[in-house]
Amino acid sequence: MWILTVDGGGSKTLARLTDTVSGRQWQQQAGPASLTNDFALALHNINQLSAALCRDAGVDSSKLQVVMGLAGAGNPQQQQLAYAQLAPLYQSLLVTTDARTSLYGANLGQPVLVVALGTGSVAMRLLPDGTEQQIGGWGFNIGDEAGGAWLGKLAVRQLLWQVDSLDGVQSPLLQAIAGKIGHSAAQLLPWLKTAEPNDFAALAPLVFQYQRQCAVAASLLQQQTAAVSQLITQGLAHYSLPVVLxxxxxxDTLPLLPDSLRAQLQTARGSALDGAFILATQHHTTAETRHDG
Structure with missing residues (x-):
């Protein structure tokens, strides 16, 4: 059996093709595959990866059992549209969220709470009875607290306050951000008009970089810590589960967390691609795949 697994996020996409008979694997990486950020680009990158892996392995895509964990697939319309366009290429296809594939990979299909902090953020728990539940992950416009885009947006908001102040931009962090996106309204307004979540997320590493030399950066990371703590606390609720960040x-966020939360964390046992592979073995018939997809 040939299994293609895809992990499509807001910044990059990984794909792995496995021949389960021989055990051979082929893997490649491409650009983002977020269905809600840029649907056309997502499908382009997915198709590019799939075609390249099929060429490498010498197999036709119609023989593949496929599971794709994609950012934005929680939106039913986008998920269904992606499925409709991609399904004819494969023997079977399951399109689900990247959060779900990460959930199954983190503890290799065993009960766990996963808190994912990428361009966006989401928590998901897998319970002993197989129930899956999501916390957060509502998207950049209203949620995704503790994600890179959210943190970058908070930093830009602080930059705008200092640009408007009589003293100008004093914060070392905000000076660094201004160096990338602009020091004045004439520079900032065009950037703000076209900025996407990835653009805000690209600024997030600077907040961590300046945390020891800038009060603004330290304050922003207090908000980051509070947001992650809330995701973990709400995700655990009344359950006793291992937590994977x-x-x-x-x-970068891990050292900022309280000792009580850090004590509950464990290292991931597998990746989102591993989780997608587990799901593929569970949903390998065409009937099951169409029911879930």
Whole structure:
């Protein structure tokens, strides 16, 4: 059996093709595949990866059992549209969220709470009876607290306050951000008009970089810590689960968390691609895939 697994996020996409008979694997990376940020680009990158892996392995895509965990797939309209366009290419297809594939990979299909901090943010729990529940992940416009885009947006908001102040931009962090996006309204307004979540998320690493030398950065990271703590606390609720912190901001955020929360964390046992593979083995028939997709 040939299984193609895809992990499509707001910044990059990973894909792995596995021949379950021989055990051979092929893997490649491309640009973002967020269905809600840029649907056309997402499908382009997915198709590009799939075609390249099929060429490498010498197999036709019609023989593949496919599970794709994609950012934005929680939106039913986008998920259904993606499924409709991609399904004819494959033997079977399940389109689900990247949060779900990360959930199954984090503890290799065993009960767990996953808190993912990437361009966006989301918490998901997998309970012993197989129930899956999501907390957060409402998107950049209203939620995704503790994600890179959210943190970058908070930093830009602070920059605008200092641009408007009589003293000008004094914060070392905000000076660094201004160097990237502008020091004045004439520069900032065009940037703000076209800025996407990825653009805000690109600024988030600077907040961590300046935390020891800038009061504004330290204050923003207090908000970051509070947001992550809330995701973990609400995700655990009345359950006793191991907690796995994932995503591009996880390593930098971890040391900021209270000792009581850090004590509950464990290292991920697998990746989103591993989780997608587990789901593929559970949903390998065409009937099951169409029911879920």
């Amino acid at each position: 994932l995503g591009g901001l996880a390593a």
